Amino acid sequence: MNHANMTNKGPETGAFFQRDREWHPQAFTPWYKTSVTRSPQRALLSMDNTLSEITGPTFGHNILGEHDNDLLINFAKPGETAIGPRIIVYGRVLDERGMPVPNVLVEFWQANAGGRYRHKKEGYVAALDPNFGGCGRTITDENGFYNFRTIQPGPYPWPNGVNDWRPAHIHFSVFGHGFAQRLITQMYFEGDPMIDLCPIVKTINDPEAIRGLTAALDMQATIPMDSRAYKFDIVLRGRRSTLFENRLEGN
Amino acid sequence: MVQPLNRLKESASQTAGPYVHIGLTPNFCEIGGVYPEDLGTKMVNDKTKGERITVIGRVIDGTGTPLKDALIEIWQADADGLHNSPSETRGTADPNFVGWGRSPGNMDTGEFVFETIKPGRVPFKDGRLMAPHISFWIVARGINIGLNTRMYFGDEEKANEEDPILARIEHRVRVPTLIAPRDGNTYRFDIHLQGEKETVFFDS
Numbered sequence A: 001m002n003h004a005n006m007t008n009k010g011p012e013t014g015a016f017f018q019r020d021r022e023w024h025p026q027a028f029t030p031w032y033k034t035s036v037t038r039s040p041q042r043a044l045l046s047m048d049n050t051l052s053e054i055t056g057p058t059f060g061h062n063i064l065g066e067h068d069n070d071l072l073i074n075f076a077k078p079g080e081t082a083i084g085p086r087i088i089v090y091g092r093v094l095d096e097r098g099m100p101v102p103n104v105l106v107e108f109w110q111a112n113a114g115g116r117y118r119h120k121k122e123g124y125v126a127a128l129d130p131n132f133g134g135c136g137r138t139i140t141d142e143n144g145f146y147n148f149r150t151i152q153p154g155p156y157p158w159p160n161g162v163n164d165w166r167p168a169h170i171h172f173s174v175f176g177h178g179f180a181q182r183l184i185t186q187m188y189f190e191g192d193p194m195i196d197l198c199p200i201v202k203t204i205n206d207p208e209a210i211r212g213l214t215a216a217l218d219m220q221a222t223i224p225m226d227s228r229a230y231k232f233d234i235v236l237r238g239r240r241s242t243l244f245e246n247r248l249e250g251n
Numbered sequence B: 001m002v003q004p005l006n007r008l009k010e011s012a013s014q015t016a017g018p019y020v021h022i023g024l025t026p027n028f029c030e031i032g033g034v035y036p037e038d039l040g041t042k043m044v045n046d047k048t049k050g051e052r053i054t055v056i057g058r059v060i061d062g063t064g065t066p067l068k069d070a071l072i073e074i075w076q077a078d079a080d081g082l083h084n085s086p087s088e089t090r091g092t093a094d095p096n097f098v099g100w101g102r103s104p105g106n107m108d109t110g111e112f113v114f115e116t117i118k119p120g121r122v123p124f125k126d127g128r129l130m131a132p133h134i135s136f137w138i139v140a141r142g143i144n145i146g147l148n149t150r151m152y153f154g155d156e157e158k159a160n161e162e163d164p165i166l167a168r169i170e171h172r173v174r175v176p177t178l179i180a181p182r183d184g185n186t187y188r189f190d191i192h193l194q195g196e197k198e199t200v201f202f203d204s
């Protein structure tokens, strides 16, 4: 018997809750055109997690550089900063049980304040900011908290419909403790009228799920005369207790 | 009325978009100087135990075109079938093998390459051994939620025959979509998003 599971302190070894596939976007969403040829058409093979899904990689704080979570300066020339509305994004990585998910890697990327990405294939006329790279990362603390500093990205047009624009957003990649928790999503900003117009946002059916991706302006966490703050919690799949599940011999 | 369960809902997935490489492999797309190196590019070192293998493949859309803007991650056990993870309770995995890799694919061909080791067998819930396999996770523009699948090894016929996951595939003609043929030390694993050869993807 793994004592750690009894005390709730050690690593957990239970399978993850089934994913709610109706809450997530469907694969085939023809109004988001690229999905048409990239969406699997056959039923997924359902299976309860095995050890291959229950386990997952961990990342030590030693991989982090001092400015990895500061997009204002992590690409800028010494003494300079990226241009745009200065913001702090903070929140927690939790699981569906409401428990914090500590020590997990969170990566983020975004366009600059004009809505332009630093990428070869980017065709938008908005100017590049020589002091903005657009990527950052951090690792959650023991209570699941993370934070980073950046500029608020601009909305941008993209080739889909003739006149489709993305709302301002930040892309997030999150690891959990098991590979089955792996998630990529996007954070939107409270009050943005572009959210409801976006074909990619509309791949999600449930308005509650869209609210769950919309960060709240938090004036209490705002630093006066410096940076506004947005709170964005990320929820990963919860996992079952293993107390009453069949065990392999010797465990 | 009853007590509420008070569960949260998982954050809804959104596509990784066309610029996922900026976030996850910035050095690959010429955003230098932020991180010393891209994560997940080197899986083995001189001391890693196990048979060196190369896994090569492409992610192919419904028109037969390889994706050039995908990001592929893999996760696997070490040579003894142990995972380098706190949730691994059967023993301690090879300290020289993390078991996780990440590839943005080749800029011109879309081909991903992982230099890794052949994993050992990992037990299923009931103690039976699963065949050696590598877990894959694929994201890209146009993919609304990351796709999960597994690569099995073409030279493990007997183990594959008794694998409890492969056994659950109702349409047996689809089983080969998960089995990578071996050529020397290289396994080729093409992932088909649609069509006749659509890969079996998992809801696990």
Ligand SMILES: [Fe+2]
Residues within 6 Å of the ligand: A110, A111, A166, A169, A171, B017
């Ligand atoms: Fe974007």
